[in-house]
Amino acid sequence: NAPGRIAGRHFLQIPGPTNVPDRILRAMDAPTMDHRSPAFARLGRACIEGMKTIFRTEGHVFIYPASGTGAWEAALVNTLSPEDEVLMVETGHFALLWKRLAERLGLKPRFIATDWRVGADAAAAEIEAILAEDRAHDIKAVCVVHNETSTGCTTDIPAIRRAIDAAHHPALFMVDTISSLASIDYRHDEWGVDVTVGGSQKGLMLPPGLSFNAVSEKAMAATAKARLPRSFWSWEEHSGPNATGYFPYTPATNLLYGLEAAIAMLHEEGLANVFARHDRHAEATRRAVRAWGLEVLCREPRNYSSSLTAVLMPDGHSADGLRARIRDAFDMSLGNGLSRLADRVFRIGHLGDFNDLMLVGTLGGIEMGLELAKVPHQKGGVAAAMSYLAATAPS
Ligand code: PLP
Numbered sequence: 001n002a003p004g005r006i007a008g009r010h011f012l013q014i015p016g017p018t019n020v021p022d023r024i025l026r027a028m029d030a031p032t033m034d035h036r037s038p039a040f041a042r043l044g045r046a047c048i049e050g051m052k053t054i055f056r057t058e059g060h061v062f063i064y065p066a067s068g069t070g071a072w073e074a075a076l077v078n079t080l081s082p083e084d085e086v087l088m089v090e091t092g093h094f095a096l097l098w099k100r101l102a103e104r105l106g107l108k109p110r111f112i113a114t115d116w117r118v119g120a121d122a123a124a125a126e127i128e129a130i131l132a133e134d135r136a137h138d139i140k141a142v143c144v145v146h147n148e149t150s151t152g153c154t155t156d157i158p159a160i161r162r163a164i165d166a167a168h169h170p171a172l173f174m175v176d177t178i179s180s181l182a183s184i185d186y187r188h189d190e191w192g193v194d195v196t197v198g199g200s201q202k203g204l205m206l207p208p209g210l211s212f213n214a215v216s217e218k219a220m221a222a223t224a225k226a227r228l229p230r231s232f233w234s235w236e237e238h239s240g241p242n243a244t245g246y247f248p249y250t251p252a253t254n255l256l257y258g259l260e261a262a263i264a265m266l267h268e269e270g271l272a273n274v275f276a277r278h279d280r281h282a283e284a285t286r287r288a289v290r291a292w293g294l295e296v297l298c299r300e301p302r303n304y305s306s307s308l309t310a311v312l313m314p315d316g317h318s319a320d321g322l323r324a325r326i327r328d329a330f331d332m333s334l335g336n337g338l339s340r341l342a343d344r345v346f347r348i349g350h351l352g353d354f355n356d357l358m359l360v361g362t363l364g365g366i367e368m369g370l371e372l373a374k375v376p377h378q379k380g381g382v383a384a385a386m387s388y389l390a391a392t393a394p395s
Contacts, residue, residue, distance in 0.1 A: 006331050008331070010331050010332070010333070011330070011331065011332035011333065011358075011361060011362060011365060012333055012349075013332055013333060013334055013335075013348055013349045013350070013362045014333050014334060014335040014347070014349050015149050015152075015179055015202070015307060015308035015335050015347050015348075015349035015351060016149065016178075016179055016199075016201050016202035016307075016349060016351065016352070017201035017202070017207060017208050018201065018202055018203075018205060018349060018351055018352030018353065018354070019205070019352055019353050019354065019358075020205055020206065020207055020258075020353070021205055021265070021353040023261055023265065024205055024206060024258045024261050024262055024265070025258075027257045027258050027260070027261035028207075028254045028255065028257050028258040030254070030257055032253050032254055033253055035246070035247070035250055035251055035253055036246070040245065040246070040253070041244055041245030041246060042245060043245070043253075043256055043257070043260060044242070044245035044246055044247065044251070044256070045244075045245035046260050046263075047063060047256050047259050047260055047263070048061050048063065048242055048245070050259070050260065050263035050264075051063065051198075051212060051214070051259075051263070052214070053263070053267070054181060054182055054198075054204075054263060054266065054271075055177075055181070055186070055188040055196055055198070055212070055214035056186065056187045056188055056189060056190065057188040057189045057196075057214045057216075058189060059188070059189065059214060059215055059216050059217060059220075060213075060214070060215040060220060060235070060239070061212060061213070061214050061215070062074070062212065062213045062215065062235055062238050062242070063210060063211075063212055063247075063251070063256075063259075064210065064211045064212070064213075064233070065209065065210065065249075065250075065251060065252040065255070066209075066210075066211050067199065067201075067208055067209070067211060068176075068178040068197065068198070068199035068201075068211045069097070069101070069211075070211050070233065071178075071197045071198065071199065071211035071212055071213055072098050072101055072176065072197055073101060073105070073233060074197075074211075074213050074230075074233035074235075075143075075174050075195040075197050075213055076101070076102055076105055076107065076141075076174075076228065077105065077226070077228040077229070077230040077233050078195075078213075078215075078219070078222075078223050078226060078228075078230060078233065078234065078235045079140075079141065079172055079194075079195065079219055079222040079223060079226050080105075080107060080140055080141060080222075080226055080228055081140075081225070081226055081227035081228060082105075082106040082107070082227060082228060083106065083107070083108060084107050084108065084138075084140040084141070085107070085108045085109075085110060085134075085138045085139045085140060086102055086107050086108070086109050086110070086139065086140060086141045086142070086143055087109075087110050087112070087127060087130060087131070087139050087141070087142045087143070087171070088102070088109050088110070088111050088112070088142075088143045088144070089111075089112045089114065089120035089123045089127070089144050089145075089155075090111050090112065090113050090114055090116075091114055091116065091118070091119060091120050091144070091145050091148040091151065091153060091155065092116045092145070092148040092149075092150035092151040092153070092338070092341075093148075093149075093150035093151075093338035093339045093340075093341070094145050094148055094149055094150055094176065094178075095120075095144075095145050095148060096339065098143060098145070098176065099111055102143075105228055106228070107228075110130065110139070112126050112127070112130075116148075116150070116151050116153075116297075116340065116341065117151065117153065117297055117298060117299040117300075118153055118298070118299055118300050118303055119148070119153045119154055119155035119156060119300070119302075119303040120144040120145070120155040120160060121155050121156040121159040121160060121302075121303070122300070122303075124156075124159045124160060124162070124163040125163070127142065127160060127163040127164070127167075128163040128164075128166050128167050129167075131163070131164060131167035131169035131171065132166075132167040132168075132169070134167075134169065137169065137170055137171070139169070139171050140171055140172065141171050141172040141173070141174055141194075142160065142164055142171050142172070142173050142174070143174040143175075143176075144157070144160055144174075144175055144176070145175075145176040146175050146176060146177045146180045146184070146186065147177070147178075147179045147180035147183075147184060147305050147307055147308075148305075149178070149179040149307075149308060149335075149347075150310070150337075150338040150339070150341060150347075151297055151298060151310055151341070152296070152297055152298045152304070152305040152308045152309050152310040152347065153297075153298045153300070153303040153304075153305060154180065154184060154303050154304065154305045154306070155303070156302065156303075157175055157186070157191045157193065158191050160173070161173060161191055161192045161193070165192075172194040172195065172218065172219055172222060173192060173193050173194045173195075174193070174194060174195040174196075174197070175193050175195075175196050175197070176197045177196055177197065177198050178197060178198060178199040178202060178211075179199075179202045179203075179307050179308065179351070180202075180203065180305075180307060181196075181198040181199075181202070181203050181204065181212075182202075182203030182204050182205075182262075182266055182271075182274060183202065183203035183274070183275070183278045183306060183307040183351040183352070184203075184275060184278060184305070184306050184307060185275045188214045188216075189216075193214075193216070194215070194216040194218050194219040194222075195213055195214070195215055195216070195219050196212075196213070196214040197211070197212070197213060198211065198212040198213075198214070199211045199212070200212075200255065200259065202307065202351055202352060203274075203307065203351055203352055204259070204262050204266075204352075205262050205265070205352045205353045206255060206258045206259060206262055207255065207258070209252055209255050210252060210255050210256075210259060213235070215235060220235065223235060223236060232249075275306070277354075277355075278306035278307060278350070278351060279306045280389070280392055281306070281350040281354060281356075281359050282304060282305065282306040282307070282309060282350060283388060284359060284363075284385040284388045284389050285309045285348055285350055285359065285363065285385065286304065286309060287381075287384040287385055287387075287388050288363045288366075288367075288381035288382060288384055288385040289309060289311050289381065290384070291378065291380045291381040291383070291384035291385075292367070292370065292377040292378055292380075292381040293376070293377050293378045294311050294312065294313075294314070294377060295311070295312040296309060296310070296311060296312075297310035297311065297312050297341075297345050298310065306350075306351075307349070307350065307351035308335065308347050308348060308349050308350065308351065309347070309348045309350070310335075310337075310341070310345045310346070310347045310348075311345055311346055311347070311348065312344065312345055313343075313344060313345065313346070313375070314375065314376050317373075317375050317376075318343050319336065319337050319343050319344060319345055319346040320336060320337075320342075320343045321373055322346060322369055322370065322373045322375055323336060323346050323369075325369050325372050325373045326365055326366065326368075326369035326372075326373075329368070329369065329372060330365040330368065330369065332362065332365040334346045334347060334348060334349075334366070335347030335348070335349060348362065348363075348366070350362070356389045356393070359385065359389070360382060360385065360386060360389070363381060363382045363385050364382050366381070367379070367381050367382050
């Protein structure tokens with residue numbers, strides 16, 4: 001008999017939205033305040049300034065009451081004009097969606113293909129060659145996804161910056177960090193990025209509903225000539241009110257309570273420790289996958305993602321069938337395969353508010369699920385992960 005109530009906490013192990021910690025839930029569980037009041041200005045400023053420390057920028061940060069897709073659109077409409085060429089790398093499903101968005105806006109994307117098993121840095125030489133040939137500077141932006149959430153491949157962002165510089169090309173550099181920000185090392189200023197796109201629902205440990213642009217002076221200057229229509233996303237509209245901690249329209253007040261708490265939690269742990277924790281959980285996960293005799297989708301170790309691992313199913317076995325079995329038996333959600341990877345991979349999210357025992361529980365659910373779904377595998381994945389976690393446990 002199916003129980004009328006499922007006891008215990010759901011395991012939300014998709015690669016975002018992630019588990020929201022109690023401290024953030026409590027911070028948001030408060031009366032909604034007057035967004036024109038002095039008390040709000042303090043919160044608004046704390047969130048904007050705090051996000052600069054997460055993006056590692058001294059430039060501008062804009063916060064939208066929108067999902068990450070909105071911040072993608074904001075990056076393009078604030079800086080570009082109809083018919084502008086943009087150079088993008090097809091690292092996976094999310095790169096494809098960003099390209100489609102650019103097309104709908106009237107931009108002209110040039111899309112470098114990959115086999116969805118590497119980061120965009122695999123195309124660094126091609127990026128350099130295309131930019132070097134573009135002597136008229138028709139290409140106005142290079143856009144890459146830092147952590148491709150559909151494949152679990154991360155891009156070496158400084159390698160792309162070096163390619164742009166080696167071609168002596170003035171294109172703006174735009175990076176999507178929606179599933180890497182606050183999980184994988186990222187440095188907007190130091191790495192010479194012009195627009196970074198982020199979202200609330202992954203490493204920031206918040207519910208969905210906020211997204212971000214971090215913006216360089218060069219990108220700010222580009223707004224003067226950019227002719228794509230914009231209103232809701234306009235950086236200029238935000239700049240004035242933001243200077244005193246306000247927004248041009250009603251902000252997502254309670255999510256901002258949560259954001260202030262999230263920024264504090266990340267700094268209490270220390271960003272370097274946050275990144276090391278994600279690296280360690282990713283390595284433990286890959287050890288489990290290998291011990292099961294399964295294959296990690298990401299082919300290049302230098303591109304391994306620390307926020308999620310995509311696992312290839314043995315031929316003839318359904319990833320969605322496995323995920324459904326695990327969800328029904330153990331109340332755990334895993335990520336599905338997207339577009340060309342549909343039913344071929346399942347994705348393990350190990351980002352956000354996450355610790356060793358949550359990882360052991362997650363891997364335990366998968367190992368039991370492999371048995372229930374009769375997927376050919378060897379035992380011992382959880383044991384391999386536990387050995388690594390024990391050997392590397394913080395003292
Ligand atoms: N980019 C990446 C890398 C993502 O992982 C996602 C969502 O998962 C998006 C963009 C789109 O963001 P949203 O679904 O919040 O609009």
